[in-house]
Amino acid sequence: MLNRAVIEGGALALLALSIVAIWLRARHEARPASDGGYLSREGVRFELGRLQDEALRWLTTTNHREIGLLYIAFGTVAALWGGTDAMMLRTELLTPPADIWTPETYNALFTTHGLTMLIFFVLPVFFGIGNYFLPLLIGADDMAFPRVNAIGFWLLPPALLMARFGLLVQIGGQVLSVFLPAERIAFFLSLREVSVGWTLYAPLSVVQPNPQIDLLLLGLHLSGIATTVGAINFIATVVYERADDVNWSNLDIFSWNMLVTSSIALFAFPLLGSALVMLLLDRNLGTTFFTTEGGGPILWQHLFWFWGHPEVYILFLPATGLMSLILPKFVGRKLFGYQFIVYSTLGLAVMSFGVWAHHMFTTSVDPRLKASFMAISIAIAVPSAIKVFNWLTTMWDGNIRLSAPFILCAGGIGTFIIGGVTGVFLAVIPVDILYHGTYYVVGHFHLIVVGIIPMLMIASSYYWYPILTGRWYDRRLAKFQSGLLIVGAFVTFMVLLVIGGLGLPRRQAIYPPEYQLAQQIATVGGYVVGLSAVMWLYNMLVSYWRGEVVRTTDPWNLKATNQFTREWQWFEARMVEKYDMEPAQPETTRRSYAPELQPMGLLGGVGTVAQNVYRNASMAAVAGFTGTFLMTGGIGTAIVIGVLDPASFAEISELVGLGTSQLIGAVLFLVAGTVVWPLLFLSFQEFLPGRRMFETGLVFATLVATGFSVAFYTDQEGLAFLGYLAFVFVAHWAYGLGLAVTFQFLRSRRTDVGA
Numbered sequence: 001m002l003n004r005a006v007i008e009g010g011a012l013a014l015l016a017l018s019i020v021a022i023w024l025r026a027r028h029e030a031r032p033a034s035d036g037g038y039l040s041r042e043g044v045r046f047e048l049g050r051l052q053d054e055a056l057r058w059l060t061t062t063n064h065r066e067i068g069l070l071y072i073a074f075g076t077v078a079a080l081w082g083g084t085d086a087m088m089l090r091t092e093l094l095t096p097p098a099d100i101w102t103p104e105t106y107n108a109l110f111t112t113h114g115l116t117m118l119i120f121f122v123l124p125v126f127f128g129i130g131n132y133f134l135p136l137l138i139g140a141d142d143m144a145f146p147r148v149n150a151i152g153f154w155l156l157p158p159a160l161l162m163a164r165f166g167l168l169v170q171i172g173g174q175v176l177s178v179f180l181p182a183e184r185i186a187f188f189l190s191l192r193e194v195s196v197g198w199t200l201y202a203p204l205s206v207v208q209p210n211p212q213i214d215l216l217l218l219g220l221h222l223s224g225i226a227t228t229v230g231a232i233n234f235i236a237t238v239v240y241e242r243a244d245d246v247n248w249s250n251l252d253i254f255s256w257n258m259l260v261t262s263s264i265a266l267f268a269f270p271l272l273g274s275a276l277v278m279l280l281l282d283r284n285l286g287t288t289f290f291t292t293e294g295g296g297p298i299l300w301q302h303l304f305w306f307w308g309h310p311e312v313y314i315l316f317l318p319a320t321g322l323m324s325l326i327l328p329k330f331v332g333r334k335l336f337g338y339q340f341i342v343y344s345t346l347g348l349a350v351m352s353f354g355v356w357a358h359h360m361f362t363t364s365v366d367p368r369l370k371a372s373f374m375a376i377s378i379a380i381a382v383p384s385a386i387k388v389f390n391w392l393t394t395m396w397d398g399n400i401r402l403s404a405p406f407i408l409c410a411g412g413i414g415t416f417i418i419g420g421v422t423g424v425f426l427a428v429i430p431v432d433i434l435y436h437g438t439y440y441v442v443g444h445f446h447l448i449v450v451g452i453i454p455m456l457m458i459a460s461s462y463y464w465y466p467i468l469t470g471r472w473y474d475r476r477l478a479k480f481q482s483g484l485l486i487v488g489a490f491v492t493f494m495v496l497l498v499i500g501g502l503g504l505p506r507r508q509a510i511y512p513p514e515y516q517l518a519q520q521i522a523t524v525g526g527y528v529v530g531l532s533a534v535m536w537l538y539n540m541l542v543s544y545w546r547g548e549v550v551r552t553t554d555p556w557n558l559k560a561t562n563q564f565t566r567e568w569q570w571f572e573a574r575m576v577e578k579y580d581m582e583p584a585q586p587e588t589t590r591r592s593y594a595p596e597l598q599p600m601g602l603l604g605g606v607g608t609v610a611q612n613v614y615r616n617a618s619m620a621a622v623a624g625f626t627g628t629f630l631m632t633g634g635i636g637t638a639i640v641i642g643v644l645d646p647a648s649f650a651e652i653s654e655l656v657g658l659g660t661s662q663l664i665g666a667v668l669f670l671v672a673g674t675v676v677w678p679l680l681f682l683s684f685q686e687f688l689p690g691r692r693m694f695e696t697g698l699v700f701a702t703l704v705a706t707g708f709s710v711a712f713y714t715d716q717e718g719l720a721f722l723g724y725l726a727f728v729f730v731a732h733w734a735y736g737l738g739l740a741v742t743f744q745f746l747r748s749r750r751t752d753v754g755a
Contacts, residue, residue, distance in 0.1 A: 004088070004105045004193075005170035011084050022541050030545035062146035064131050067153050069468075071128025074156055075121050076537070079454075081164070082116030083530055085109050090526040093519045098509040106509035107195035112164065114198030115216070117449070118311065119223050120160050123265075125457055126318035127153075127230050130258045133464065134234065136567040137252045139243025144236035148229055155226035162219030166193040166212035191215075197507070199308070202290035202300040206282045214283060217276045224273040231262035231269070252565065253335065256342050257321025260349045261314050267353070268310040275303035298363055305356035313352040316448065317345060319456040320387055323409055326456070326463050327391055330406035331398030332561045337390040344383035351380045361432045370429055377427030384420055388413060404478035408459035411486035415451025415493075419444055422497060437507075440500025443493045450489050450529060458485070458536055465540075466555040467571045471547035473539050481535040488528030495522040550575075554584035562589065619746050620678035627738030628673040634731025643723035645714040673735065677704065681739050693740040701736025705729045 061067060089109040092100045101109065131149065135142055143149045161168070173188030182189060191212045196205045205213060238259045242251070278289040279300065288294025320341075328335045335341065357365055357373040391413055400406060422444040426432045435441060458481075465473050499518045504511060511519065553572035558564045564572075575581045638644035649665035658664050685696050709728045716724045 001102055001105075002100055003174070004101060004108070005167060005174050008084060008088065008167060009171040009174075012081065015080060015084070019537070019541065022538065026542045026545040060150075062142075062150045064135050064143045064146065064149065067143075067149055068128045068130070068132030070153055071124050071131055073128075074153070074160075075123075075125035075128060078116055078120035078124065078160060079533070080537075082113050082121055083533060085113035085116065086526065087530050089113065090523040092509055093511070094516075094523050096511050096513045096516050101509065103509045104195050107197070107507070108193040110507060111194050111196060111198050112167070115163060115220070116160075118198070118315070119220060120156070120163070122315045122449070122453060123227060124156060126258075126261070126315075127227075127234075129322070129457070129460055130234060130254075130318070132468075133567055134255050134258055135237065135241070136570050137255050137565065138238060138241065138246050139566060140237060140241035142241075143233050144241050145233050149233050152226050152229035152233065155222055155229070159219045159222035159226065162215045162222065164193075165215050165219075166191045166210075169212075199304060200279065200300075201304075202279065202282070202297045205279060205300075206290055214280060217280045217283075221273050221276045221280075224269040224276070227265050228269050228273075231265040234258050234262040235266070253324040253338065253341060254318075254321040257317045257324075257345055260345050261317045261321075264310045264314050264317075264349050264352060268307045268314065271303060272307035275300065275307070278303075298360075298365070301360050301363065302356070305359045306353070308359065309356045310352040312448075313348050315453060317348065319412070319453045320345070322456040322460050323391060323412060323452070324387075326405055326459055327409045328394055329463070329556060329558060329561075329563050330401045330403055330409070331395050332401075333394055333398045334563070335390065336393040336396075337386070340386055341390050344386040347383040348380065351376060351383070355380055355427075358427055358432065361429050362436050374427055374429050378424060381420065381424045381427075384416075388417060388420075402479075403462075404475065404482045405459040405463045407479060407482040407486070408455040408462075411482070411489075412452035412455040412459070414486070415447045415455070415489055418494075418497075419447030419451055422447070435500060437505050438500040439496040439504050439506050442506050443496035443498075443500055446493045446496070447489070450493065454533075455482075455485065455489075458482070461536075461540065463556075464567070465543070465547075466550045467567060469544050469547065470550055471543055472550060472555075473543040473547055477535065477539050481532050481539065484528055484535070485532040488525050488532055491525030492522050492529060493525075495525065551581075552584045553581055554586070557584075557586060559584060560586035560589055616679065616682060619743065620682060621675060622746065623681075623739045623742035624674035624678035626742045627678070627735040628670055630738040631673065631731045631735035632670070634727050634734055638724065638727035638731070641723070643716060643720050643727060644712065648712045648714055651711075677735075678739055681743075685743075693744045694737055697736035697738075697740030698733055699736075700739070701732040701734075702729070704735075705732035708732065 058066065058070065061070075088101070089106060092098065092106050092109075094100075098106065131143065134140075169188050169191040170193070173185055176185045176188060192210060194210065194213050194216050196208055196213070200213075200217075238251070238255055278287070281287040282289050282291065290297055290300045324335055324341055355373060355377045357369060358377040361370055361374075391409075395410075422440070426435065426441065426444060461468075462473060462478055465471070495518050499515055499522075500506070502515075504515050553575045554564060554568065556568075558568060572583055576583060635644065639646050646662050646666070649669055650660040650662045651665065652668050653659055653661045653665035656668065681697075681700050684700060685693075705728050709725060712728070713724070
């Protein structure tokens with residue numbers, strides 16, 4: 001067996017030395033010395049004095065941009081540390097027996113990997129991005145509480161060291177054991193990395209004697225305080241520090257998501273802190289919060305997951321905010337459905353506190369309670385799907401620029417769709433009981449946390465790199481790295497979904513030999529993910545010194561699509577002031593986003609919510625009646641000649657709980673055609689292909705007819721099947737044309753009246 005402390009310590013040291021060497025070499029090549037490159041005593045003294053001043057400045061800064069960079073640097077270090085754990089545990093899984101690490105070391109690896117990545121990597125990076133850019137986006141001078149902001153960050157490094165102190169002590173013990181006898185270094189041999197799993201389930205976490213568990217609990221508690229402090233600061237900044245012209249209706253989507261994320265954190269993390277203290281008391285003072293005599297082990301699971309599931313959205317929502325902010329810039333279109341994305345974010349925040357028990361379907365929780373949690377867990381897919389729908393329709397018919405940020409956005413949507421849909425299955429109690437302890441859960445979860453989350457972090461680093469450094473990154477390398485990350489994520493976690501579906505248990509170092517090839521493929525995919533992360537870091541470091549200098553105030557040509565947002569306006573002002581640059585002017589400009597200049601839409605005009613609802617509903621009803629009347633001829637004929645079975649309408653009646661009545665089903669079908677589908681047509685019509693209204697109507701009707709032909713199919717064969725398809729599509733095309741012509745007519749009348 002290999003020695004984990006030596007291997008991991010050596011790998012981290014090699015990684016740190018490589019980063020320093022790359023940085024110094026790139027800096028040396030970019031800044032040749034005037035004396036030919038030879039170091040003098042005065043030069044060394046000057047350099048040391050400069051480093052001292054720089055260190056003092058970074059340690060005491062309260063500037064939001066510098067604290068943001070500190071957060072990002074800290075999160076990157078944590079990611080490399082936790083990523084090294086991941087590479088090591090995936091290496092163990094190359095072979096079925098535990099022949100590289102012991103099973104206990106393997107348990108410790110996935111424990112520390114999970115805690116490091118979830119607590120010390122994701123949220124600090126998003127807090128860093130928020131610290132740097134949120135004040136710029138809302139027109140604030142700084143965060144609301146700059147000193148509290150600095151304190152919040154500086155709580156994190158000691159928290160990480162406490163959480164991972166076991167490894168540091170083990171490395172120290174390995175080094176000292178060469179020179180000193182074991183009895184003199186007993187302290188260094190008493191601590192080891194925690195191996196009880198990242199969920200810290202009681203009673204195992206209570207009874208295990210390893211004192212590192214106490215340090216871990218204290219470290220997690222400290223990180224929770226840091227997160228709560230940071231969350232309060234973000235909320236106060238958004239609420240009280242916005243510029244006068246920034247209100248809730250035009251607040252940028254990333255700030256909305258940071259506001260909601262901070263609100264969730266404000267409710268979730270204090271509860272985690274309380275639970276950690278209770279666990280600490282159980283371990284050290286003999287209290288009985290999580291023992292059978294007291295609250296019981298299940299109480300820990302309730303408290304942990306009441307924090308744990310909102311934590312998923314604390315990690316996820318900032319990534320969706322970045323997606324909604326960055327994606328439109330690279331497709332040349334404004335974000336589709338801004339309001340609905342905001343509402344979906346708020347909906348996710350509320351619902352995230354009502355689904356925690358779906359992590360406990362295999363426990364003894366009352367089945368009636370489980371059923372309610374199952375229903376909410378399925379329903380939470382709706383606001384997530386709204387976001388996906390809006391991102392896809394934002395891209396529809398857009399002018400896509402195949403840059404690294406866009407590639408990562410597209411990849412993030414793909415991994416989120418698969419990761420999200422596979423999660424919906426786990427919300428169903430029987431499915432969850434079957435797959436709860438398998439790699440299926442690992443694959444589903446990691447398609448989110450190694451999919452859309454890091455992809456949008458990296459996309460934002462590329463997108464804002466000109467602001468951060470005044471230089472371009474290596475764009476060819478960035479595209480290759482982006483593609484590599486997406487391929488690696490899909491290869492790794494799709495394989496885990498499959499072997500989990502076949503029933504392979506997770507969290508075990510030893511597995512049956514028949515899964516070896518699949519595990520090896522997944523491990524290679526994991527290595528690819530790790531390689532892409534290293535390539536990203538190399539690009540960021542080297543480009544800081546050697547990247548092409550940005551020579552325009554609008555690097556992404558955002559003015560051409562009227563998306564030159566506040567942070568870029570700040571960048572332009574700084575470039576004009578610092579380098580006397582001329583503000584960039586686009587060759588062409590698309591239509592403005594000012595609401596008063598926006599096209600009025602199919603039905604035209606703006607007004608109060610009540611006026612809009614009344615106008616849209618009334619006109620949709622008229623158009624729907626016309627379309628349904630035209631469609632009825634085709635559907636009726638199909639029934640008369642026998643190619644469409646009228647009994648299939650009874651399924652609609654049964655679906656809504658009104659029994660198996662053909663008449664009720666047919667009435668419901670006609671009502672939906674008159675009311676529901678015209679409203680959907682109104683929503684979709686600006687994003688469906690076709691420059692003329694009747695083309696849009698035909699596309700819409702074809703989509704609906706496709707669904708109808710599947711839903712109402714009753715085993716027709718031969719000519720009956722062809723006749724069934726022909727009448728279904730012709731009837732729906734008549735319906736679509738009826739909608740389009742009626743809406744066009746009503747709109748022209750409104751325009752005439754308005755003129």
